[in-house]
Amino acid sequence: MIMRTRDIARFAWHALEGARTRSLLMVLATSIGVAAVVVLTSLGEGARRYVRQEFESLGTNLIIILPGRAETMGGSAALASGRTARDLTIDDAMALQRLRGVEQVTPLNLMEGEVSARGRRRDVPIAGSSSELQHLWGLSMASGRFLPPQDPRNATPICVLGSKVGRELFGGDSPLGQYVRLSDRRFRVIGVLAPKGELAGLNMDDMVIIPVASGQVLFNLSSLLRIAVRTRSREDVAAVKDGIKRLITERHGEEDVTVVTEDALSSAFDKILTALTFALGGIASISMVVAGILIMNVMLIAVAQRTGEIGLLKALGASPRQIRVLFFAEAALLSTVGAIAGSTIGQAGSFVVRRLYPAIPAYAPVWAVTGALMLAIVTGIVFSVLPARRAAALDPAQALAQR
Amino acid sequence: MITLKNVSRTFLLGEESVHALRDVNLHIERGEYISIMGPSGSGKSTMLNILGLLDRPTTGTYELDGLDVTALTDEEQSQIRREKIGFVFQFFHLVPRMTAAENVELPLVLSGAHPDERREKVTRLLDEFGMSKRARHRPDQLSGGERQRVAIARAMIMDPAAILADEPTGNLDQTTGQEVLHLLEELNSRGMTLVLITHDAALGSRARRHICTLDGRVEA
Numbered sequence: 001m002i003m004r005t006r007d008i009a010r011f012a013w014h015a016l017e018g019a020r021t022r023s024l025l026m027v028l029a030t031s032i033g034v035a036a037v038v039v040l041t042s043l044g045e046g047a048r049r050y051v052r053q054e055f056e057s058l059g060t061n062l063i064i065i066l067p068g069r070a071e072t073m074g075g076s077a078a079l080a081s082g083r084t085a086r087d088l089t090i091d092d093a094m095a096l097q098r099l100r101g102v103e104q105v106t107p108l109n110l111m112e113g114e115v116s117a118r119g120r121r122r123d124v125p126i127a128g129s130s131s132e133l134q135h136l137w138g139l140s141m142a143s144g145r146f147l148p149p150q151d152p153r154n155a156t157p158i159c160v161l162g163s164k165v166g167r168e169l170f171g172g173d174s175p176l177g178q179y180v181r182l183s184d185r186r187f188r189v190i191g192v193l194a195p196k197g198e199l200a201g202l203n204m205d206d207m208v209i210i211p212v213a214s215g216q217v218l219f220n221l222s223s224l225l226r227i228a229v230r231t232r233s234r235e236d237v238a239a240v241k242d243g244i245k246r247l248i249t250e251r252h253g254e255e256d257v258t259v260v261t262e263d264a265l266s267s268a269f270d271k272i273l274t275a276l277t278f279a280l281g282g283i284a285s286i287s288m289v290v291a292g293i294l295i296m297n298v299m300l301i302a303v304a305q306r307t308g309e310i311g312l313l314k315a316l317g318a319s320p321r322q323i324r325v326l327f328f329a330e331a332a333l334l335s336t337v338g339a340i341a342g343s344t345i346g347q348a349g350s351f352v353v354r355r356l357y358p359a360i361p362a363y364a365p366v367w368a369v370t371g372a373l374m375l376a377i378v379t380g381i382v383f384s385v386l387p388a389r390r391a392a393a394l395d396p397a398q399a400l401a402q403r
Numbered sequence: 404m405i406t407l408k409n410v411s412r413t414f415l416l417g418e419e420s421v422h423a424l425r426d427v428n429l430h431i432e433r434g435e436y437i438s439i440m441g442p443s444g445s446g447k448s449t450m451l452n453i454l455g456l457l458d459r460p461t462t463g464t465y466e467l468d469g470l471d472v473t474a475l476t477d478e479e480q481s482q483i484r485r486e487k488i489g490f491v492f493q494f495f496h497l498v499p500r501m502t503a504a505e506n507v508e509l510p511l512v513l514s515g516a517h518p519d520e521r522r523e524k525v526t527r528l529l530d531e532f533g534m535s536k537r538a539r540h541r542p543d544q545l546s547g548g549e550r551q552r553v554a555i556a557r558a559m560i561m562d563p564a565a566i567l568a569d570e571p572t573g574n575l576d577q578t579t580g581q582e583v584l585h586l587l588e589e590l591n592s593r594g595m596t597l598v599l600i601t602h603d604a605a606l607g608s609r610a611r612r613h614i615c616t617l618d619g620r621v622e623a
Contacts, residue, residue, distance in 0.1 A: 007512045018500035312496045315457060316510045316557070317485020319478045397452040400496065 003322060012329035019302065023334060026295050030338025030376050031345055033288030037372035038346025038364045040284045043353065044277030046362030051273060053361075054199075055266035062136075063229040063241055064265075065096075065248070066258045086252045087223030090152050090212060095251060096229055099243045101236035106132040106228040107152060107212045111219050115208050117169040117180040124165055126182065126208045128215020136228055137199055142166075144176045144191030147211055155213035159187040164205035166192040182208065183218055198359075237261055281368050285375055291338070292379030295331060299387035303327070303394075310391050311399025320392035327388035328381060335380025339373045346372075404564060404596060405431040405454065410463035412449050423449040424460070425619040431598065433564075436591045438599040438610035445616040448569075451600045455567050456484045468564055485514055489558025491587070493570035495550040497542040497557075503549075504529060504538040507556045514561070528556045532586070548579035555586060565596035572606065584609070 003011075016023040067088045093107040109128035114121055127133065134146040146160055159180060166175045166189075175189040187210060196204035216222065231240045241259050249255045303310070310323060318326075346364065353362040412424040423446045431437055441447045452458035453465065456472060465473050472483055490496075497506045504525050511521040529535050532552050542550055551571060558566050568587060572580030584606070591597040601607050615622045 002515050003513060004515055004518075007515075011512070014500055308496060309498055312498070313509075313513070314481070315455065315484065315490045315496075316513060317481050317561075318513050319481035321478060322481075322513060397448075397457045400457075400492065 003325070008325060008329045009333065011326055012333050015302075015306075015326075015330055016333060022298055022302070026291075026298055026334045027338040027341060029291035029294045030288070030335050030380065031342030033284065033291045034339050034342025034372045034376050035346035035349060036284035036287050037281050037375075038343055038369055039349040039353070040280035041277050041368035042346070042350035042362040042364035043360075044273060044280045045365045045368075046350075046353070046357075046360040048270060048273035048277060049361045049363075050359060051269045052266055055262055055269070060262055061231045061234045061237055062262045063231065063237060063244065064260045064262075065227040065229065065244060066260065067223065067226075067256070069256055069258055086256055088227055088257065089222060089224060090216075092248065092251060093152060093224065093227050095247060096227065096244060099229075099240060099247060101231050101233075101240045101243070102229055103232045104132045104135065104230040106130055106136045106230075107224045108133070108228065109212060109215045109219075109221065109223075109225045110202075111215060113182055113208075113218070115165065115169070115180050115182055117175075117178065120169050122165060122168060124162075124206050124208050125202060126210060126215065126218075128210055128212040128218075130212055132228075132230075133209065136230070137204070139196060139204065140194045142192045142194040143174060144189070146191055147209065148190075150211070152211070153213050154211065155217045156211050157185060157187045157214060158190045158211065160191040160193060160209040161189055162193050162203075162205040162207040163195040164203075165208060180208075182210070185214075185218060187214070237263070277365065277368070281371070285372070288372070288375050288379055291376070292335075292383040295334065295380050296383035296386060299327065299331060299384050300390065302330075303387050303391045306391075307394060307399045310394050311396045314394070314396035315400060323392040323394075324388040327391050328384055331380045331384030331388075332377065335377045338380070339376035342376065343369055343373060404433040404468055405429070406466040407453075407460075408464045408466070410453065410460040410465065412446075412453060412458065413461045422619045424453070427463070427619075427621045429614070429621060431565075431596065433596055434591070434594045435612060436588070436597045436599075436610045437612045437614065438601060438607035439614055439616060440601055440604060440607035441616035442602055446619040447600050447602075447616045449619075450616060450621075451567055451569055451598075454565075454598060455488055455490060456480045485510055486561055487564040489555075489561065489563040489566040491551070491554055491558050491566060491568040491571045493573040495542070495547075495554045495574070497550055497553060499542050502539050502541055503534060503545065503553045506542070506553055507560055509557060510561045524560060525556075528560060532556050546579070547575045548582055551575060551579075551583045552586065555583070555590075559590065559595075563595075565598060566590065567598045567600065569600045570602070571599070573601075573603075 065088065090107055093105050096102060097105045106129060111126045112123065113126045115124050130152050131147045131149040139146065142163055150156065161175055169175065169180060170178060175192055178189050179186045180189060193204060229240065229244065231237050241261060244259050245255055248257050313323060350362045350364055353360065407427050407429040410424055410427045411422065414421045414423055439447050439450055449458065453460055460473060464471055467483065467487060472480060475483065507528060508521050508525050511524065529538050534549065534552055534556065537545060537549055545553065571587065572583055575583060587597055599607065599610055607613050
């Protein structure tokens, strides 16, 4: 009663070959669905890995303190109570330095300003910080040295240039010991950074770095954008975080800062982007269901067109079950070919994405690829149930009466 | 070998029931050459369908080779059909995308026979029917007579108990029709039971026994 598997496959293959355009269309529909899942999830996964990398490059035993109190429900307590949060100051940063478990405190301000030398002008981002920034951002020097350790309250007129800024202002000459003008003040160049590229959305090669107090003087600020605290070890993070909150509350009269750990931040992003990847995969899967419905439609037409053939197979002794198996095999073959073609196209698509955006590791997650393949094959087979049953239920005498 | 006992077949056409066959009794011996004649609508198609297990009688029993086949399930009937009955149709019913050899092979494929055995049988049969040179041709590359030869070869491939030929010459010209009929008669002369269904009295009269269907009744 059982046909040989090879014969079933061959029969199905020849039947599909006999209706080439129709078969190709169905393969195309399925492959688009699978390819969409693969490409979209690879984008989502790429974004997730990219963000994770960015956070990890900032260090895992890092705590960031931002002014103002972020609430989970949006807005801030200060806004709600009608008071503005107090600024973070250099004094706050210095006080933090004395906390137990703290290894390094890095105050940071970011500003936009004009740098000029030898009659050339550039608008650049200016970072006001301290010697610790070198370690925090993992900067290495092309020449000279980074900001020296010193009392952060000293507004020394020295600066470190990004590689591109140095080249553009001084051409081939060494900028070391030269003076640049920031707004109306002269700063001596003590170092040039090695090319680094983007870090946390900032292009390091465009950057000018000056002592935090100099920045405050230059831009007439008393506040800090944020303070980064590095703990001695990862285990200290929780204790130091509590310590920071207590200290700030003591100094400001209330807890008017947001204390963020790298862990919390990156896992929040991780969750969001994983959800996004799932959502993208889910949306793309809908196209596979559409493909499944198309397969059903086309198979129903095939059954109608091949009524005579089905009647003949029955007359030759094919059982209803065999007829069902033959139509199943056709659908399975179609959707398998479509699924494999689709995942190949999808992988090629994510390869192109990786070539276009090398920063984003756009690799489709394994669960998405296997899921898409399975779903494509399962929908193909599920949606062929109705056509296959209809074929098997054909009355052979009537089917044969047709020419 | 074939025994129909009090077989009736009733179709429901709307509210009305149509008696396609009324209380038919028929016995066919092994190796017989029998023709079933009658105008269209007389019940001969229904007769063919019931003999070929494509349809079930409403009442009565059908014994084939001593087995009451009316009691069998669809799956079991399929097996009987495959092993014991060979069909030859007016419109050949070859699968257009398959070669002559593949068409002949089809019943063996459905039965799950080994490829070596299949090849050997197909080659032998096509050779016997003078179709060896046409083995790799598709139906649309064959003449009507050749197509019917392929169809007869397909009917013979399982070495059935009987061949049911439904107007086998109905779609062929006079000469080719004669050739095909000779081929069927030759098979019969070698012991194959042959049931010829036709509306053509001249054709039907060549059989050794004729029965006529009229208004659902069978007259010897």
